[in-house]
Amino acid sequence: MQSLDQHKSSDYVKLIFIGNSGAGKTGALTPLVAAGYELRIIDLDSGLDALVNHIKEINPKLLSTIEFESFRDKMKMTASGPAVIGSPKAYVQTLNALEKWGDGSDPAKWGPKRILVIDSLTNLGRAAFQWARAANPMSKDPRPWYKTAQDLIEDLIANITSDAFETNVIVISHVEMVDSNGLTKGFVSSIGKALGPKIPRFFNTMLLSETSGSGKQVKRKIKTLPTGLIDLKNPASMKIDAEYEISDGLLQIFNILKAQK
Numbered sequence: 001m002q003s004l005d006q007h008k009s010s011d012y013v014k015l016i017f018i019g020n021s022g023a024g025k026t027g028a029l030t031p032l033v034a035a036g037y038e039l040r041i042i043d044l045d046s047g048l049d050a051l052v053n054h055i056k057e058i059n060p061k062l063l064s065t066i067e068f069e070s071f072r073d074k075m076k077m078t079a080s081g082p083a084v085i086g087s088p089k090a091y092v093q094t095l096n097a098l099e100k101w102g103d104g105s106d107p108a109k110w111g112p113k114r115i116l117v118i119d120s121l122t123n124l125g126r127a128a129f130q131w132a133r134a135a136n137p138m139s140k141d142p143r144p145w146y147k148t149a150q151d152l153i154e155d156l157i158a159n160i161t162s163d164a165f166e167t168n169v170i171v172i173s174h175v176e177m178v179d180s181n182g183l184t185k186g187f188v189s190s191i192g193k194a195l196g197p198k199i200p201r202f203f204n205t206m207l208l209s210e211t212s213g214s215g216k217q218v219k220r221k222i223k224t225l226p227t228g229l230i231d232l233k234n235p236a237s238m239k240i241d242a243e244y245e246i247s248d249g250l251l252q253i254f255n256i257l258k259a260q261k
Contacts, residue, residue: 011112011166012112012165012166012167012168012169013115013168013169013170013205013254013257013258014160014161014168014169014202014203014204014205015169015170015171015203015204015205015206015207015253015257016121016170016171016172016173016188016199016200016203016205016206016207017170017171017172017173017206017207017208017209017250018172018173018174018175018186018188018189018206018207018208018209018230019174019175019208019209019210020174020175020211021174022211023209023210023211023220024050024209024211024220024246025119025120025172025209026045026047026048026050026051026119026172027050027051027053027054027246028209028220028222028246028249028250029051029115029117029170029250030051030054030055030058031247031248031249031250031251032115032250032251032254033055033062033065033066034058034059034062034251035251035254036113037113037114037115037168037254038065038066038067038113038114038115039065039066039067039068039114039115039117040066040067040068040101040107040110040114040115040116040117041066041067041068041069041117041118041119042068042069042071042094042097042098042116042117042118042119042124043068043069043070043071043119044070044071044072044090044094044118044119044120044123044124044127045119045120045122045123046070046072047119047120048068048119051066067101067102067103069093069097069101069102071089071090071093071094071097071127072090072123072127073085073088073089073090073127073130074086084130084134087134088127088130088131088133088134090123090124090127090130090131091124091127091128091130091131091152092131094118094124094127094156095156098116098156098159098160107165107167108164108165108166108167109166109167110166110167111166111167112168114167114168115167115168115169115170116160116167116168116169116170117169117170117171117172118160118169118170118171118172119172120172120173120174121153121171121172121173121188121189121190121199122173122174122189122190124153124156124190125149125153125189125190125191125192125195126191128148128149128150128152128153128191129145129146129149129191131149131152132144132145132146132148132149132152133145135148136148146191146192146194149191149192150190150191150192150194150195153190153191153195154195154198154199157171157199157202158202161202161203168254170250171203173188173189173190173199174189175187175188175189175208175230176188176189176193176196177229178193178196184229185229185230185231186229186230187199187230188200188206200231200233204233204234204235205224205233205234205235205253205257206231206232206233206234207222207223207224207232207234207250207253208222208223208224208227208230208232209221209222209223209246210222210223220245220246221243221244221245221246221249222243222244222245222246222249222250222253223242223243224237224240224241224242224243224244224253225237225242234253234257235257235260236256236257236260239256239259239260240253240256240257
């Protein structure tokens, strides 16, 4: 038995960063790169243009410190709706990348100066669903596909947020609004409605990128405390402000969380 003064917080930041499309989630990674973190991105959204453009603005040489692997199943339209061309591969490719990166390194041993980014959990959930459907094509009931996909995603998240995964982790996802008992709440978007409320259990930090205004007057903020719609959280609420500018918010939050170690 140990007393709490012997407890050692994780040496790595593991957080989930959610927001609607266009809220600046991927671009918000820029200050981390400028501060010397090396990003390793599993790109399932084909949405890295904003990050590239932001990095070019501050120092194009920093682009070489960012590596990415893009996985996305190719789709076609059929009479019964969208279908994967060939066998679905994106989910398995993601698992393989988490086991061994393209350079042969083990992501679980990258250390404190690298950050694994999954962008996004929304499309990773879709990839898991396509894999589950292909594994059981004769089912007439889609519920087993959803259950299998949810289990796959939950196991993956449990792995990368465990103490054995010695790398900083940022999982990016969209927000899914769900009506329940007359109330509307926002949850992490992945696959199906049952998984969204479970995902935050694996993270001590859940942040929201939120926009206000429109056009050239649009403003983007990172929120860290619960709102009326979404139950955000962080483990240092006495030191982390309620909101930050998108331009450097992630770096400030990282610095505070690292100081808690």
